[in-house]
Amino acid sequence: MKHNFGAGPCILPQEVFKQAAQAVLDFNDGLSILEISHRTTEFEAVVAEAEKLVKELLNVPAGYSVLFLQGGASLQFAMVPMNLLGEGQTASYLDTGVWASKAIKEAKMLGNVNVIASSKESNYTYIPKEYAVPSDSAYLHFTSNNTIYGTEYFEFPETAVPLVCDMSSDIMSRVFDVSKFGLIYAGAQKNIGPAGLTIVIVKDELLGKTGNKIPSMLDYKQHIANGSMYNTPPVFSIYVALLNLRWLRSKGGVAEIEKENIAKAAALYAEIDRNPLFKGTCAVEDRSRMNITFVMENPELEKPFLKLAEEHGIVGIKGHRSVGGFRASMYNALSITSVHALIEVMQIFAEKNK
Amino acid sequence: MKHNFGAGPCILPQEVFKQAAQAVLDFNDGLSILEISHRTTEFEAVVAEAEKLVKELLNVPAGYSVLFLQGGASLQFAMVPMNLLGEGQTASYLDTGVWASKAIKEAKMLGNVNVIASSKESNYTYIPKEYAVPSDSAYLHFTSNNTIYGTEYFEFPETAVPLVCDMSSDIMSRVFDVSKFGLIYAGAQKNIGPAGLTIVIVKDELLGKTGNKIPSMLDYKQHIANGSMYNTPPVFSIYVALLNLRWLRSKGGVAEIEKENIAKAAALYAEIDRNPLFKGTCAVEDRSRMNITFVMENPELEKPFLKLAEEHGIVGIKGHRSVGGFRASMYNALSITSVHALIEVMQIFAEKNK
Incomplete structure (x- = not known):
């Protein structure tokens, strides 16, 4: 999958x-x-x-x-x-x-x-x-x-x-x-x-x-x-x-999907803020729920992280060239399971690169 | 079909x-x-x-x-x-x-x-x-x-x-x-x-x-x-x-499909010209191979003909309101079998309405 x-x-x-x-x-x-x-x-x-x-x-x-x-x-x-x-x-x-x-x-x-x-x-x-x-x-x-x-x-x-x-x-x-x-x-x-x-x-x-x-x-x-x-x-x-x-x-319409989108974004931003290898790129109060941009404290680790993510079936997270790093787009159809899969890879990678 | x-x-x-x-x-x-x-x-x-x-x-x-x-x-x-x-x-x-x-x-x-x-x-x-x-x-x-x-x-x-x-x-x-x-x-x-x-x-x-x-x-x-x-x-x-x-x-490219299109159009125009119930609407030398427009000598027969055609699986031949009658569009993907099916219905209908 x-x-x-x-x-x-x-x-x-x-x-x-x-x-x-x-x-x-x-x-x-x-x-x-x-x-x-x-x-x-x-x-x-x-x-x-x-x-x-x-x-x-x-x-x-x-x-x-x-x-x-x-x-x-x-x-x-x-x-x-x-x-x-x-x-x-x-x-x-x-x-x-x-x-x-x-x-x-x-x-x-x-x-x-x-x-x-x-x-x-x-x-x-x-x-x-x-x-x-x-x-x-x-x-x-x-x-x-x-x-x-x-x-x-x-x-x-x-x-x-x-x-x-x-x-x-x-x-x-x-x-x-x-x-x-x-x-x-x-x-x-x-x-x-x-x-x-x-x-x-x-x-x-x-x-x-x-x-x-x-x-x-x-x-x-x-x-x-x-x-x-x-x-x-x-x-x-x-x-x-x-x-x-x-x-x-x-699914219950926009109000229901909004709850899911809030939960998905909250989970990923929490990991970005918690995980010592990653950092967000935007002002906290303006952080998008749809496109979550983040980079690594050590840019040399970005390629190996991308590789590990791909091995776990995660696609499309390479950041746009204007920002670099990563961009996780989390539109309505992306399930929280996928967000958890990404978070897990971030944690595995952090463990490996302590 | x-x-x-x-x-x-x-x-x-x-x-x-x-x-x-x-x-x-x-x-x-x-x-x-x-x-x-x-x-x-x-x-x-x-x-x-x-x-x-x-x-x-x-x-x-x-x-x-x-x-x-x-x-x-x-x-x-x-x-x-x-x-x-x-x-x-x-x-x-x-x-x-x-x-x-x-x-x-x-x-x-x-x-x-x-x-x-x-x-x-x-x-x-x-x-x-x-x-x-x-x-x-x-x-x-x-x-x-x-x-x-x-x-x-x-x-x-x-x-x-x-x-x-x-x-x-x-x-x-x-x-x-x-x-x-x-x-x-x-x-x-x-x-x-x-x-x-x-x-x-x-x-x-x-x-x-x-x-x-x-x-x-x-x-x-x-x-x-x-x-x-x-x-x-x-x-x-x-x-x-x-x-x-x-x-x-x-299929052999445009030259080959053109041969089929010529054959398809020739077959249908021949029937329109031969069949006493139908007539073409355009100058013979300018007749399109893609969209073949024709009407009935007796417009009252158009509805029953359309019905018979539908019963034979023929769809999309109702003419545009600007011209009336019928329009048979015969694009590349339409096989000569379909053209023959239409011709057959025209012949059956003519037989019924002699």
Whole structure:
């Protein structure tokens, strides 16, 4: 058995893989999910149920639309300013890592951007808390969880301007209040489903106000008007997302999975703090529950530790080159058994290297 | 057994479904294709082989890049002018159907467009042949096969300006000379693979010349520089496309499949022309081999015919609402056995309704 700590595309529940494989062979009446039209009643029901489940699991209030799009969060970096940032307006951004700064770079190509806080000077080891949001900002953009650096917002920015958030790596991992947000987007390939799908949750009343000319595929209003079927959607990715959302509901929903995520993160951080060979890389109060970054006091031991971990079936813990060391990504589908397996290897290794 | 004549997403070979299902359960070393990182050696090999196979099967000359993108042909409708149509320039377009006119609509949002010929006045039943391409056009855009109306270009436009083609519904179905083109794009969900993937083949020297500011995800040069991995690609759709391209090579490649496609289309058109109940909708010389549109002399018989066809396992032949009647889509993976099954039902029905 493998313990998959990969950062993404990443682990999904085994039962989802089984159901997905079955649908590739026979989704409906002998036809594969890969060969049916997206205009069939059967697939329209898939999209409708997936939308309903996103709304139910996140308690999305009335007045918001849920969209299933393509292009990942990276395409949202451009779509957000195209749709929300008018000529002469300025958008505020918080810079907390590689993805946040890519969002800033793309927005700058399309309009005026004000970076109101950044933790870049410390290699993004913390979430900035002291900043003022100009009240005339078109919106405030931030990244709720920083996959590469291992930080996460546990208190969201408070502001009267529309809040826009890239939640790619922690959506569906914890309870939060959608009504505080103007727009949320997330690449599916962490806690929602496979790669090739992006979820957008947008407050309808914010749209159509900039006067920008927006190509149809980049216009949220077009996708809303067409129920995420403006053109052929990523059929299989949406179907697998539905299977995974059903699994999440069967586990008791987001509130229940959050308890597990808290327990998993607490267990691993406790070991990092206890074990003399390891140390965390981020400010304790901002430590992510999804992506746990840590290094060794003695970097020469990192290779042998990685080797031992691999021998124990642990995969995907090599750290991103921007941080080094290790990154244990612990998304919803990773069981606490896998976390304990990693902790055990850390303890065995510490014993060997006393 | 079903005979899947659906227009897309559509039939793929049964062995591709089997291999794809297996990879969902265990792609590599116990891990599902849905849970591996796109940065693994194993997946990088998938992308490299898929690219190599596209180049080999289409005989793509040096100086062209092959890209695996998202967003379908519809996103290309915007990306093409963003990347190729500079301020003050004009692009020429040929209007041969719904998709061609959508491409025109999107391009008009982004620059100057000149529609140099259209068959709209006849409900797109033929391919216009008389037109002049202004020699200062940034490019000439056309749609090689019109999925909805059932027409196909058998002679491509001759022009000195760069030729841009939406080949979504006939790429990989017939031999053609890539070197005549500046840019080719195709939604994968006909002859390449499942929905959620778009293939672009572009002549490198055409790029980077407009001075347009292009968001990274919409910039071909960014995707080329990153080997189609600027961000997380649609992993599963690329993998299934690879399986399908391997199947096509094992069949003898595009030249061999073209022979089958010619035979399949000839058989069905012969029946349409012979059978007194049916008639084709398009100019004979422009009849598509991929999407065969036909109606009944007596429209009241269409429902009972559809019912009889369904009883014989024939699915997906209801015509698009723009044309009515029937559309038999006969992509690469549809066997001649299925075509004969349809012909047989047409003959049985004619016998019953003499």
